[in-house]
Each structure stands twice: as C-alpha cells, then as structure tokens.
Amino acid sequence: MNSASPPISSVGSACLANAQLILRDRVMRGSVTIADGLISEVSEGDNVPIGAIDCAGDYVLPGLVELHTDNLERHIEPRPKVDWPHLPALIAHDAELASTGITTVFDAMRVGSILNAKAGYAPYARNLATELLNARAAGHFRISHFLHLRAEICSETLLDEMAAFGPADRIGIVSLMDHTPGQRQFRDLVKLKAYIAKKRGMTDADFEAHVANLKRLQSTYAAAHEAGAVREAARFGAVLASHDDTTAAQVHVSHKNGVRFAEFPTTQAAAKACRDKGVAIMMGAPNIIRGASHSGNVSAGDLVDADLLDIVSSDYVPSALLLSAFHLAERWDDLPRAISCVTDNPAQAVKLSDRGRIEVGLRGDILRVKTVDTVPLIRGVWSHGVRVG
Template sequence: MWLSDFEVVLRDRVIPRGAVRIEGGMIAEIREEPAASADVNGDGRLLLPGFVDMHGDMIEREIEPRLNVRFPLELSLFELDKKLAGNGITTAFAALSFHGNNGYGNVRSEEHSRSIIQTLIELRENDLLVDHRVHARFEITFTHARAVIEDLLRAGALDLVSLMDHTPGQGQYRDVERHIETIARNNKITLEQAARRVRERIEYRTQSNDAVDNLEGIAATARDHGVIIASHDDDSAEKVAIVEGLGARISEFPVTMAAAQEARKLGLATAMGAPNALRGLSYSGNLSAREAYEHGILDILASDYHPASMLPAAIALANAGSGGLPASVALISANPATALKLTDRGAIEVGLRADLVVAERGRLPRLRATFSRGKLVYSDGTVPGLSTPTTI
C-alpha cells in the first residue's frame, strides 16, 4: 500500500512531498517524491511516526469518571483504546498507581490497580487497537503494595516502574500551602482539616524508615528483571543523583530546572507532560515544558492526563523552537521509544513497524488517521482512501 504526496517527517529531516509503502505491517519503502500509483493521496498532509506515550493516567477516569461511580473494566479499556487511537498514540503505557486511598476513591488502590493490569494483559493481544504496556507507579511510603509490585515484576507483567514520593513539602508538592488549598478545594473540606491531613502525612514520612527500604527494594527487583526505572517529580540535583545510583534511566516530570539539568548531565532522559508543553505552564506551578525544551533539556513528552495534547504540543514546539518538526516530533516518538528500549518503532524508517499518523497543521492541528502496525485503526473520513479499516 502506497501513502503518497505527504509531508513525511523523518528522524532528521522532512520530505516535502514523499511517499511511504506499507507491507506486512512494516514500512517497506520510502521515496523522496510522490508514487506514480498511490492507494492514498495525502495532498500535502503530514505523515508522522505513531506516538509512544510512556505515561498516561486516563484509564483511572475511564473506569471511575466520578468518585465512586464505577464502570466495567473491559468497557473502560475499550473506550480508552479508541481514544488513544484517535489521538495518534500507537504505543501506550498505562500509568497505574499503587497509592492506597489518597483522595481518589478506590481507583488507585493496590487491589484495583492489580485487577486493571490483569484485564489489560488479557485483552491486549487480540482485542485492542494499539499496543498497550503497563507502567506501575509506586508510592514509596505505601509499603503494603511493595510485595504486589515485586510479584508483578517477577511475573513479567510490568514494562516500566516509576518511583514516587508525594509527601507534602517536596517533589510536586513543594509548596505546602498551595497543596493544602488544593486538598481543601478538591475534597470540599476546610483549610484546617486539609492542613491536619498534610501534617499527618509529613509526620508519617519523617518517622518511617520503610520508604528508603521500599525505594531500594523495588529498584533492585526491577533491575534484576530488566524493567526500566523512572523517578517521578525530581525536585533537586541531589535526588536525581540518588535515583540514578539506583538504576533510574528516566526522570519524569522534573519540577525544577536544576533537577532536569542534573538528569541530562547523568544521562537520564527527561520526560514532561504534553499538556504542560501545549499550555506553556505546569498546572501545579512547576517547571514549564516549553522552558525545558528551549534550554535543550527535554527529551520526552507524555500525554499525562490528556492524550489530545500530544500532536498540538509537538507542533507548537516546532513552531516556537529550534530543530523544527524532526526535533519536536521525536519527543513523542523516537525519543520515548529509545528510552523504553522499543527498537522496532518510533520513526518512519524502512524495517520498522508501520505505526503512522496522518495529520494537518491548520489553525489548530488535526489528527486525521492512525495506523498501528499497518492496520488503519482510526480515520475521521476526511482523507480519501482512508475511510474504512484496512490491514496491509
């Protein structure tokens, strides 16, 4: 199948009017000019590699769109799968939390996260449109879940582990007063009640030695089983140095410039949210992804909580920064694929999976179609020849 007359974004350059041939689910040929006989004419639209998303929180809200309003797991996974395909995400790491009950109802409990993982593994081989992986987020103060995560690692059920510490006063919640206000607002309680909760968490973290043991134990088990480790919400160069020593290869959502710079210095990939990059600021007042990109220390964009941000964020960075489309598109394709050791995808290149995205720039970038391993898994019907599902 020939996809012809597209603006083809490669790793290091753009072919203004190129063509790509798909065969057996793989990229078989790339041409610098339109093909003489094409199955699909792009009429100058963008052709991008499929997006690799290392951190997407959306499954929790698909299952429980309102607090304690639960929907069946399979229905929720099917719906999320369609949304991901419709937003160009062809490899999705479902970020599942092991927090205990911390204001999210039961959706981030150890028991619930484990059931989601089991259901996802059962469905992903034959029933889902895109390639789903499992990203386990472990709160290092939640000792109860340590044995569960270690069991999942030994069973080969996890593809990525991130180590988190959401104790107020550091990381994402460095601004304690702001965090208290957020808790009060989200939980509809008084500031005094919220402050009491925060004090209890800080006291527990201060008095407990379990957190350090958990951090070292989970990291060791992940290393033993070849699972990539990420560190979450790094707020200082010192913390980055500690997690790098434990084997972390990714610093996701660094909250300060100093932490991001230290991560780059030590060889860790830095990952930040596409919503942050699109909006130009962090919703929690931390480091701006655009600022990190302008300083040359941003490697990866993740959907975080909003998959529709991936395409427009990459386009916005291409328009605002140096490197153009190849550099900004790499943030959502080649760079995460490299960091996650997925050597068969992440770029438009002969011999790689035909994970491809058709898009338009326009006033607002629009995603028109998505291929996952050569199969058309999404089309909005606007591109001639891409109106019905097709497997090549």
Template sequence: MNQQIVTNAKIVTPSGLVEGSVIVEEGKIADIKKDSYYPGEYDAHGHWLIPGVIDIHTDYIEKELHPRPSAGFPIELAFHMMDLRALASGLTTVLGAVRISNDPWKKGGELRARSGLALADEYERMARISSVRHFMHIRWDTNFEPASVIVDQLADYSTLGNIVYNENIPGQRQFRSLEEIAVKQAASKGLTVEEAMRQLKERIEANSAINNRVEVRDKFSGKVCIGSHDDTTVDHVDEAKEAGATLAEMPTTMEAARRAKDLGMYVCMGAPNYYRGGSHCGNLSCIDALSEDLVDSLCSDYHFPSMLGSVVKMIDQGMDPSRAVNLITLGPAKVLGWEERLGSIEVGKVADLTLFEPMKTYGRVEEVWVDGVSKISMKSPDPALV
C-alpha cells in the first residue's frame, strides 16, 4: 500500500482547525489524526496544511506568451513556466483563460476564434504532461456569429473547466463612458475623437444585434459551469441567469453582486482586489463584498500569489481560518461542481494538499501534493537546526 503521513501540521478543515496528522493512501485522504505525531514521517513543523488551491480564472498564460506586446514565446515554454509558477503559489487546479471572439474591431479580428481554439488544442496537449491540474476558462464573446460550430468544437475538449460570458458592447459593464473610450481609441489609432466615436457607435449597433448566449446555454447548461463576467446592473445578472449562468464572476457593483446572491448564483471576486485593498479599475471592492457575505470564491485573475497572500492577510485581520481557506479551495470546487472530489481535507477526497508558512505579506509554500504525490518541495530548515 502506498501510504504517506504529513504530521505535526496545523490542518485547516472546512469547519475548523486540527493540529495533528493527515494520512494519505493511494492518492486519497485516508484519515485525519488529531494531536498525533509520527516520527520519521513528513514533519510540517506546525505550519499550515490546506487543500490544494483551486483557481477558476486566471489570465496568467498571457504573461508568459507575451511578456511584452511585441515579444512572443513558444507555448511549451509558456505553459511550463505557468505550471511551475502555479505550484510555487500553492495552486493544484488552474483554469486558464482561452478567449473565443470574432470581434472585427479587436486586434486579430475574425481570427480570434480560431486562435482561441488553437490555444485550446495546446491546453489539451500540455495538460497531460503538467504537474498541476490544468483546465480551460473559456472567455466567451457573446456578440459574434456564427457560434454553433465553435460551441460544438468546445464540447469535445476534456480540459473544458468553465465558460464565461464576456460581453463586448462599448459603454456597458466595466468601462461605461463612451467619451473616455473614444478619447483613448483616437489616441491609439491616430483618429479624431469624432471618428473614434463614430466607429464606437457602429460597433455598438453591430454587437447589440447579436446575442449567442442561448447557444452556449443549450449546449453546456448542467454540464459545465457557466458564468458571466463584469456584470454591472441587475439586468445584466438577470440576463446571465436566464442564459444558464450559475456564477457571477467579478461583478463590478454591489447591486449586481447582491442580485446574483438573491438568484442563488455563486459570486467570485479577484484575490488581487482583496489583497491590494480594492479594484485596480475602480470597481466593486472585494472587502466590501465580503463584509456583506456576498463572496463564495476568490480567483487569481492575473496574479497567482494573491490567493495565498489574501488568506494570510484575512487570518491576520481576524477572519476564521476555515472561512478564509474555503474561499480559495472548497468555494471554487463548489462553483465548478467538483466538491465531491476536491477542495477540502476530508476522508475519501483526493489528496491535493498545500503546506505553507504564513509570512508577513505572503504565504511561503513549502510542499505541494497532487494526487498524494509531491510536485514541488521548498521545505524550510528544521527549526532545531536554525
């Protein structure tokens, strides 16, 4: 029998803390022993043992593929480095962004959908040889057609994790001032503000005439988590719910977050938003949403270390450790419908585990196990030797 024991750990369960040991057999949690110590086994030296962190939305792959707008690197290298970065941040399940769009006003134009599918192909290939569980977070443009063929293709991917509506009608959601958008586009494209405004109005008219949400709902509802990104108004949330969404991803206003919870939807906010004390775009503060108990899950968005860093900060500021840890483990697992297997340290669940030491501003990861197998080790020296 393949057995491992992590002993002398501060174990965070869904409902409380246990100081003791976790016994792993054949890749699953076999037992949790309170106040126990096993000499010769993996000694955690009293540090925190939590479930492997689950990230349901990250754009991180873009940083490795294009660290500068004009500097591209091979997907194999980018994926490998993303994999290592995730492990070093305590993540064991990662849903990376794949953009699906045919928006002719955006860079790449009608090639965006095909390039997105090309990246999806790479996810299928690279996920098989990576250390972390990698899945796709589909960022789905709701305003292009035809969509049916692409929907059918996405259904064939084994690494499809979730699909999230990303509406791209100017003046809606996150960026609502057409005047500000026109000024920025005029500067970037060498146009007059009047010309940029005319193009924006043409785009609004064209995009508003298309809504492919129904095709996504009909294909994936009840099979894959469907979400909606940057909902700003109650109407946005109602439309998402009608289109099969069970997740409100980073609502930009308190009214949208409240409406999502009223409708029984999950709410996910960005960990960097909490860690930095607010949204970098001036949207809804994660701290404010948490104060009304509106947040079910955090995601890394664009910064892996903020996941553990936020937990360290929450606990330091008095939040119950189980509540804090659940936001990056069990909460995301529930959003995806994977809570029977992942997301908590409970007997019978998969042994995805993260051991870390809380530091002043971050969580120092020491060991990460996936399926009970150690994937990265940065163990601190034995305190008795220091």
C-alpha cells in the first residue's frame, strides 16, 4: 500500500518537553519537536525550551493506529434500520476517534450483501466510501483515514460490489470474512442466536431460516468469492487479512492467499499456526480488558501469556485501544512492547512506514497521556503536528 498520507487540511508544529517518551525499546525522559507536520528532533533531558509544552512527566507516545473498527457503521446506523446522514456521521466518527488517541484509522465497510427482505442487508460501501473520500479530500477530518473492505464471503453480491472499487480509492485492507453459522466466530449457535435475534427481532423460525440460508450461500459462493476477493485485493494494491481463523488448516489457506495479519483468531491453535507462518496476530481490545471474548472464543489473555499477540484493535469500543495497551504493559511489565501493539506493529502490518514511532522524519502523530491508578487519561492529541484533541 502507498504509505503517503491522505489529504489533510493543515500541518502544524509543536514541542512537548519534560515528558516520558515511549520509544520503540525504552522509556526516556526527554522532548519531541514537530515542525511542519513531521518529527524534527527527539532529545533527552528534562529541560523545557521557551514555547514548549511542559508535560511534567506525562507519557508521550505515538498516535494509535487502528486497523479494524466497527465504529463508522455504528455512526451511520445508530439503531437497527435507522439510517443517519453520512457526512455528519463521518465527522462525528472522526472526532470520537481523535478524542481516544487514534490518529490513523482504516474504516471498515462491508462488501457483499444478502438480498432477503427479512434477514438480509443491502449494499452501502461504495456510496459511503465516496463520501468519505470526498470529506478527506476537502480536509474535513482531524485524523488520517484509509479504507478497509470487509469482504463477506457468505453473501450474494460480493464480487459485483468489489468491482465498483479500484486503485484510485486507495483501499488499505481487504479482510476475508466468513460468518457462516457453526464455524469460525459463530461456532456456538446459542451465542449467535442471542446476538442476532435480539438485534434483528427474529423469531425462532426466522433464525432457523437465516442459518439455513447462510449455509446455502456458503456452499454456493464461498470458493469463488474467496478467490475473487483475493484477486480484487491485489488489483487494489491492498493488504490482505483473514478473519476468525479457527484451525491450522484455515491458517494454511490464509497464508497461501497472501494474508499479512489475522484478525481475531478464535483458538490458540490457530494463533500458534499464524506465528509459525509469520502471519501477524490481531486481537480485540475489549477481549483484553474484559478477559474474555463476547462470542465465547479464545481469551486474548491466554494468547498474551503464550506470546501470541502482535496487534490490538479497538474493534467495537474506540476508547478501549489505549486502555488495553496499558493493561498489556502491566501484564508484560514492558510498556514499549505494549505500546507497539497499537502503534508500530499495526503500521508495519499495512506497510505504513511513516508513522507508529517517535523518530525523526516520521509523522507528527503524538499523544500526551497521564496515568491515574494505571488508567491512561489523554491530555493532548496531535495529528501531523496539529492539535486535534
């Protein structure tokens, strides 16, 4: 993926001094200077130059890099079947992420629909992506936005919807999703029913029909859709991700497809297979904080203890990303390593070489964070040197 930054409205300059800088391999008392949007100097010491912000010992760390979030979809549909105007939703989504320390986001949009009046869902990604790209070009956003297409293998329209996108859309990620009941994320049909029946108001008969339809779609389309989505990702120049791998065999297929990172493997065996194949492992921040998966899958804590975690995503709670990193820091007794899981590691996974670390020449995406009883409180957010939170 092209690592050049999306269009933004401005770049800025700032100096944060007398801070605990969280670097790639250590924490250092010092200062970081941003000039014209880029880090121009990193210095050791507690001196505070004239005009600098005295951080008084607060942490200063890179802006968070978010690869998978459902947050935009929550803003455009705040309740089931409630369609919210897209531009206000985009602006509110952007502002919320900035407030949580996320300075780079890959906005997840589903491609692949089910044309069923009772339990289906319609295409929306192309129109929403166009609105997002226009807002980005106009400089309406505080932070850096890229596109993430969630390719639903178990659908009817996947390849037609993906055909509407191209390299000019600068899609960063294509993730391969298969939400067929009885496997991967939804192996437990009881948990699936509790989740989806409540969300969509299904009766028992509706749910049974929905499950049967999804299984039919998988048997009809899965092979062609998976192969087609892999081809389309290559056409876009996007990084490929897998989703909810459960077995070593599934990881083998993902690796063969060219997957660079695995989103939320559901078992320790799958995570171990990812490690063996050199596929980066992503888990959800809510899983880390809660100590369990809401779908009944492997606990992120078990993967943390087994050294099977590389990247953390906020998933469905944006504010969880920073909090989860400090949870990891306590668990590992290694703050730089934990912070890398939400900054440098995700940036590397999507081939963004211009951010994710406090180093001269990289983007001035910076957070100032104070901790209270180990809870991180954001005291400032800078995106390309401009204070946005």
